[in-house]
Amino acid sequence: MEWSVNRESDKPIYQQIFEYIEEKIAYGEFPPGSRLPSERKMAEQLNVNRMTIVHVYDELQASGLVERKKGSGTRVSTHKWGILPKGVTNWRKYIEGGSFLPTYPLIKRIRDEAKVMKDGYNMAGGELSTDLFPASFLQASFNQHAFPSNLGYVHPQGHLEFRETLASYVKEYHDINVTSSSILITSGAQQALYLITQCLLNPGDAVAIEAPSYSYSLPLFQSAGLRIFALPVDAEGINPDDIVTLYRKHQIRMIFLNPTFQSPTGGVMTEPRRERVLEIAAELGIPIVEDDPVSLLSFDGKTHYPLKSIDKSGNVLYVGSLSKVIASSLRVGWIMGPESVINRLADARQQIDFGLSIFPQLIANQFIQSPEYPKHLAFLKQELLERRNEMVLALNEYLGDKVEFSVPKGGLFCWCKIKQKVDDQKLVEEAIKNKILFMPGSVYGSPNGYVRFTYARLQREAIKEAVLKFAKVLDKV
Ligand SMILES: Cc1ncc(COP(=O)(O)O)c(C=O)c1O
DSSP: OOOOOOTTSSSOHHHHHHHHHHHHHHTTSSOTTOBOOOHHHHHHHHTOOHHHHHHHHHHHHHTTSEEEETTTEEEEOSSGGGOOGGGSOOHHHHHHOSSSOOOOHHHHHHHHHHHHOOSOEEOOSSSOOGGGSOHHHHHHHHHHSOOOSOOSOOOTTOOHHHHHHHHHHHHHHHOOOOOGGGEEEESHHHHHHHHHHHHHOOTTOEEEEEESOGGGGOTHHHHTTOEEEEEEEETTEEOHHHHHHHHHHHOOOEEEEOOSSOTTTOOOOOHHHHHHHHHHHHHHTOOEEEEOSSTTOBSSSOOOOOGGGGOSSSOEEEEEESTTTTOGGGOOEEEEOOHHHHHHHHHHHHHHTSSOOHHHHHHHHHHHHSTHHHHHHHHHHHHHHHHHHHHHHHHHHHHTTTEEEOOOSBSSEEEEEESSOOOHHHHHHHHHHTTEEOEEGGGGTOOSSEEEEESSSSOHHHHHHHHHHHHHHHHHO
């Protein structure tokens, strides 16, 4: 919930909440007949005592704004303001209809909890902790940049100067050869995946994704009506021969891969397999979408070049992002691929939102060219390495006989298999009670009993405590 009580105000807290709900009802944001959150939920969302909400709901009832019936909770009155139920829009029908599927309940549960949880341990979200964002460098970049005089719509592929900078950036860091006209700037890698699934595929098309994989957690594949088939991931990545099997059986039309420091497993596809995957995809004429948000975060000095850098057939659509190396709120990502594909996607982009705002592009453009950027990357890798080490120590110390894991050589995550039988839902709920958040493997398409811990979000000192608390939670379920 965006709104919060003002604890400095002279107005009593219950009065503030009463007026807030009254306004929502008056503006139709809580329509007649809709159910208000339970007292407990509302108290949690607003971070107030449950009795305060009991008082507010009593007052709302006394003023006729809500009706309360045993078993059906607190609903906005349908008689108030002269609105009759039959003249009321049934928003539920719309909310539950539409082509965009809602987030999976277990992920939503964890995200909602992350918003309200105070003094807990968040090992769920795949992002950096605030002290790892280069805020002062970004501020300096912003200050140095002359405010653009042209504030008209940006080119739908993205700001030209930034695309040119990005072309040099991917050459330097990833050995990818591309020109500005083959780049589309997106609102993060997420939008890149959305555009690809919506514009290049049709409902009923079969696609192959890694299992487990980040893509499983995205209902956008189902929203696009795609049929999803799994390419199991082992210690060396996917097995290239599985592509052939899936192609023969299901005529798969696209392959989604995250070959370097894969989410959630943290694994890296070996070079021979990368070459073979490219050969097979070219032979069968199947495009590959390579999702590569974290390959720069390698801890052992080894550079993992993307598939795109060795793709000779123009078969790879390369998706990148600055979310995990600079800041997720910048919302800067990209797709690099054949110009005809980029033009098609840019045209769709024009219809959706006319392209990304100029400002994040200017900031990113300035920062990735500055001498501060490599320093920031070095700092980030060192910090993440220390946090990874701390997590590995804690896992060995507190969960040594209960989980199996491989030490991640880069990225943000540690993937663990729990040896005992567990139910993911129960484990998540028990962990939430103990103020621990993590991602259960089932949301990535794994069987129950796997967990993804993010070590990037917690301070180094907190990692040990978080793992210890998780070990206690595991003892209870
Ligand atoms: C593998 C992977 N791809 C894509 C994304 C989307 O990132 P963004 O849209 O912030 O660039 C994420 C975010 O967690 C991710 O882990």
